[in-house]
Amino acid sequence: MPVTTRSAKQRPQLSVKHTPDKDDAGKSHKSKRRRRTRAAKPMGSSDTENAPLLSGLPALPLEIIFELFASLKPVDLANLAQTNGAFRATLTSPQASIVWKAARKRTANAPDCPPLVSEVPWARFIYGSFECLKCGRPGIRNLDFALMRHVCGVCKGRLVDARTLRKEMPSVDPVVLELLPHTTFFDLRFYWPADVRAIAKIYGGYKRNVESQMAGAKKMLQEYRKERRKHVQEVLEHAKKCQAWLKEFEFALHDELDERSEQRYQLIAKRFVELGYEWPDIHAMRDRPESKHDGTLSEQVWKRIRPVLQLDIEIARCKRLDRFEARTIRARKALVKRVYYAYRQTLRPIEWIHLPPADYVYVIPVFRSLIYTHIDVPLEEAACDEAARRLPEYISAFRNTLKARLLRSMTDSRRGSTTAARTSTRPLRGDARLSLATSVFTLTTSSGSYLERCFGFDDLTAQLAYRGEVGIQSTAFWVVVHDSEGGDITGHGLSYDLRVSKTVESLIAALGLDPETARPEDLDRLEKRVLCGSCQSMDWPGLAQLTDQAYSWRSAILHYAHIHNAALEAQTWRILTPDECDIVRRAEDAQKPALQSMWSCNHCIAYAEQLLSHSAVQSHVREEHNIAEPEEDVDFFHAHPTVRWNPQPQSLSRSLRLARQGTTGQVDDGDDDEAERSVTCVVS
Known part of the structure; x- marks a missing residue:
């Protein structure tokens, strides 16, 4: 019926x-x-x-x-x-x-x-x-x-x-x-x-x-x-x-979930194929949670997940072509590098310190397209010249985006931490906050194993420029820097380090400056050297040498973050006397003489590639530019400040002994006792 x-x-x-x-x-x-x-x-x-x-x-x-x-x-x-x-x-x-x-x-x-x-x-x-x-x-x-x-x-x-x-x-x-x-x-x-x-x-x-x-x-x-x-x-x-x-x-149920996830993955992959990507690169997103989620692929969902997945695909494409089309990619990068260096020469040489490296320019979308697409079609110099017209705009966007990312990271870290940061009596905004020495950011490389702390925005941009200059970072790193809005993606990270920031506050106060206003360059100009009081108060078998290490303020912070995990307990530092600081600095200079040839002229580019020593660059400025008394950071400058201001820590007792040896021509055994007595004096 x-x-x-x-x-x-x-x-x-x-x-x-x-x-x-x-x-x-x-x-x-x-x-x-x-x-x-x-x-x-x-x-x-x-x-x-x-x-x-x-x-x-x-x-x-x-x-x-x-x-x-x-x-x-x-x-x-x-x-x-x-x-x-x-x-x-x-x-x-x-x-x-x-x-x-x-x-x-x-x-x-x-x-x-x-x-x-x-x-x-x-x-x-x-x-x-x-x-x-x-x-x-x-x-x-x-x-x-x-x-x-x-x-x-x-x-x-x-x-x-x-x-x-x-x-x-x-x-x-x-x-x-x-x-x-x-x-x-x-x-x-x-x-x-x-x-x-x-x-x-x-x-x-x-x-x-x-x-x-x-x-x-x-x-x-x-x-x-x-x-x-x-x-x-x-x-x-x-x-x-x-x-x-x-x-x-x-x-x-598991098989049914796998089936639905695979259907979703295929729908997403099809969309990327329509955008012009190839299957070998698209497969890089397979393990992403966004591509395996059990749910419908609405337009709103696609809009949200596309940037995340596209980043992995872009990195995969760059890696693949860097490997299998190496000759073509190198030739194209050389063309782009030529137009970028031509643009750099329109700026004062000292401005190069904080410019993004050529490796970053390669991943700017317009240049990335010129380098990594249409491999079978020769790249014309005219196309690179046309793209280079907007380089000032791209570099300005790089700086603004990076600042926004850092400020967002600072806000998120302070909001989510149970250990609140210092409450400033003079609240600062934007560039002012990023210029402070207490604005510490942790940079993680592609392997996730190498950490670098940067103190303020200028220090970060100088570090990025130096890394690109010496080829430390991969193409994947620069793609992440350009394309991601923040967070940790494919092992690359850039985030505000609140715990280390508190350590910097402690050291700044010990040096007699105000943590709310002190900038990295203020601490650099002091040229002080310090001993870690926390090491001296701990009995660590096999690590006794740490009690004798004299650090610059930057290396002291890195030491405390690594050895003491930036512990928030009472931190103590011993500030060396002016004479001791001078002796330690001389020991630093003698450690790596090659590092002394990192100076350049700010009036010409004659030695932009082949850097000079401090005395040689001064002679160049006097003779070639008729300046009787050259001034640092006006007439000449250090091309790699991240290296200059982060010297290798030195043994205080050994530095004192070598200083006495250089004066008298022999080593006095009593100097060791004097050094040991000096090391044991620790103040908060």
């Missing part, structure tokens, strides 16, 4: 359930509300004109309906049963049992319904929301088939058991627990409170009938208890079978 249905104006609308993505989750409630609103519109509204073709389905013969339902999963049938009364009547009829059985068989061969449970709630229980009914915790995969509820382990231990029954439900007869299915947790039996109350109410009715001496009441109570015990036994046996099946079902 055909299933009856409502009028054509109120046709059922079938919906497909999916897992919402992060950006879709916030809209699910609203969309549901809109669907209810449309269903409530009066007959004759325009919505009925767009009703799905499936609206006539309930009018078909049952044989045809069941044939159509044969490919649906149990959860789809449950959803369909809740569409309207006609579908519910059809799917809950005895004839529909064959459809449900077939659906369960296709889905990991799920067990039949337990006693007294119908198909729809059984499908909802197995395939529906996996959230704890007590606390709402998601991902409860260990279904409790005896209780027929999703409940986490913590909440299981808070259910009713024989020990807590009298306290929580003093009016309930303990015999009631024998009439209820139970779950086992740590060898204890637990019962669902609502079930206990429901059965207690029925059992109490039988008890009252017995107490009122109703005819046959005792027999009815005995039969009820017998039926309930039998029911409990059947439920527990069924639960035992289901538990064995559950493991197989987990594999089926």
Whole structure:
């Protein structure tokens, strides 16, 4: 007999359930509300004109309906049963049992319904929301088939058991627990409170009938208890079978998740193919969570995940072409480097210190396109010259973007830290904050193993320029610097270091300056050397030499961050005397003479590539530019300040001994004692 249905104006609308993505989750409630609103519109509204073709389905013969339902999963049938009364009547009829059985068989061969449970709630229980009914915790995969509820382990231990029954439900007869299915947790039996109350109410009715001496009441109570015990036994046996099946079902769920994830990955990959990328590079995003997420790929989701995935693909393309098209890529980079160096020569040489290196220019999108696309077409110099016209704009954008990223990192770090940073009495903004010595940033390389601390914005840009000059960083690093907005991507990181910033505050105060205004160049000009008081107060076998190391202020901070993990306990420093500082600096200069030839002229580029010593560059300025008294940072400058201001730490006792040896021509054994006495003097 055909299933009856409502009028054509109120046709059922079938919906497909999916897992919402992060950006879709916030809209699910609203969309549901809109669907209810449309269903409530009066007959004759325009919505009925767009009703799905499936609206006539309930009018078909049952044989045809069941044939159509044969490919649906149990959860789809449950959803369909809740569409309207006609579908519910059809799917809950005895004839529909064959459809449900077939659906369960296709889905990991799920067990039949337990006693007294119908198909729809059984499908909802197995395939529906996996959230704890007590606390709402998601991902409860260990279904409790005896209780027929999703409940986490913590909440299981808070259910009713024989020990807590009298306290929580003093009016309930303990015999009631024998009439209820139970779950086992740590060898204890637990019962669902609502079930206990429901059965207690029925059992109490039988008890009252017995107490009122109703005819046959005792027999009815005995039969009820017998039926309930039998029911409990059947439920527990069924639960035992289901538990064995559950493991197989987990594999089926995992396979289904993999299938959906692969479909999503292919959709994303297809979009990148349409953008012009090649499959070998696209596969670099495969392990990204964004490409494996179980959810629909809406336009809003695509807009959010595209920059993250595209970064990995860009890096993969650059790496591949750098390797397999090395000759072509090198030739193209040489053309770009030529136009970039031509632009640099329009600036004062001292400005080069903070310019991004050529390796960064290679990954600016317009130049990246010239270098890494259309490999089979020769690159014309005119194209590079045309792109170079906007170099001032690109470099300005680089600086502004980097500043914004650093300030955002500072804000996020201070907000998320339980150790609040110093509260300044003179709040600073933007460039002023980034110019302070306490603005410490940690730079992580592609391997994630090499850390560098940068003190303020100028120090960071100088470090980046030097790294590019000596070729420390890979193309991948510069792609991340340009394309990412922040955070740690593919092992590259740049973030504010709040703990080390507190260490810098301590040292600045010890040097007699104000941490709220002191800049790195202020500390550099002091040219002080210090000993670490924390090392001297600790008895470390094998590391006794650390108590004798004289550091510049930068190397002292790096030492404290590495050895003492920037601990926030009371920090002590011993500031060396002016004579001791001078002796240590001479020892530093003698350590690596090659580092002394890093000076350049600020009036010409004659020695921009082949740097001079301090005395040689002064002679050049006097002779070539007729300046009688050359001034540092005006007429000449140090081309690599990150090297100059971070010398190798020196042994104070050895430096004192060598200084005495250089004066007298022999080593006085008493000098060691004098040095040791000097080292033991530590002040906060």
